[in-house]
Amino acid sequence: MQNISHVLDQAGKPWLPGLLPASNVGAKVEPKLAKLLGLSGETLTSAYGPTRGLLEQEATAAEASGSFSPIDEVDERQRVLAAIVRRRGQPAFRKALLDAYGGCCAMTGCDAADALEAAHIVPYRNASSNAVPNGLLLRADIHTLFDLYLVGVDPYSRKITISPSLRNSVYAELQDSPLALARATEKIASEASLTWHRSQCNWR
Numbered sequence: 001m002q003n004i005s006h007v008l009d010q011a012g013k014p015w016l017p018g019l020l021p022a023s024n025v026g027a028k029v030e031p032k033l034a035k036l037l038g039l040s041g042e043t044l045t046s047a048y049g050p051t052r053g054l055l056e057q058e059a060t061a062a063e064a065s066g067s068f069s070p071i072d073e074v075d076e077r078q079r080v081l082a083a084i085v086r087r088r089g090q091p092a093f094r095k096a097l098l099d100a101y102g103g104c105c106a107m108t109g110c111d112a113a114d115a116l117e118a119a120h121i122v123p124y125r126n127a128s129s130n131a132v133p134n135g136l137l138l139r140a141d142i143h144t145l146f147d148l149y150l151v152g153v154d155p156y157s158r159k160i161t162i163s164p165s166l167r168n169s170v171y172a173e174l175q176d177s178p179l180a181l182a183r184a185t186e187k188i189a190s191e192a193s194l195t196w197h198r199s200q201c202n203w204r
Helices: 002-010 029-036 049-065 073-088 091-100 140-147 170-174 191-199
Strands: 116-120 135-139 151-153 160-162
Touching (some): 135 140, 140 151
Antiparallel strands (some): 151 160
16 A cells, blocks of 8 residues: 555655555556556656655646647757757766766766766855765666665765665665775865765655
8 A cells, every 4th residue: 555655646646544655666567556546648757845845847838838739840859959958968077977987977987078077066046056075977767866865875885775666676786885986086076075865865
């Protein structure tokens, strides 16, 4: 029943009274329950709290602006490329992180440069946020999970931690694996920044 509460919660529906959503629902179980509950068309996400609210707000705004319904094929291609450039991060910041981490994702070791993005540990506020110790070079999907606070890093052991909601997924292998360190000491991820990010992971 707690699994059902979890699926209802993920779809933005009220969960069963007195039955808190389960934190660890199998990747194969969740879609089956969603289908049985008539929620298979809903957007399921493991994001929670304010992060989830902002995600839904942005999705609604994008839908309203027509971002998901391109009329002109060329315009759509430009939109996709622009989104990739924005997601990769400010070019100088990304280049600095590519150099600092030897062109490899700090969590997975992926060395395909086109899949790597400059992730801010503490979200961007001004130019000073682009300091290399406030960044990690991450594969695109890991960057998304990091920004959703579903993947974090213990600031002391420098081991990766993942949300219980991901522990039956392909990301389970990341749990407790070591974060790669930048090649130069002064460019290693800041303990203060990692501590702040970890504090946003309410599942810890």
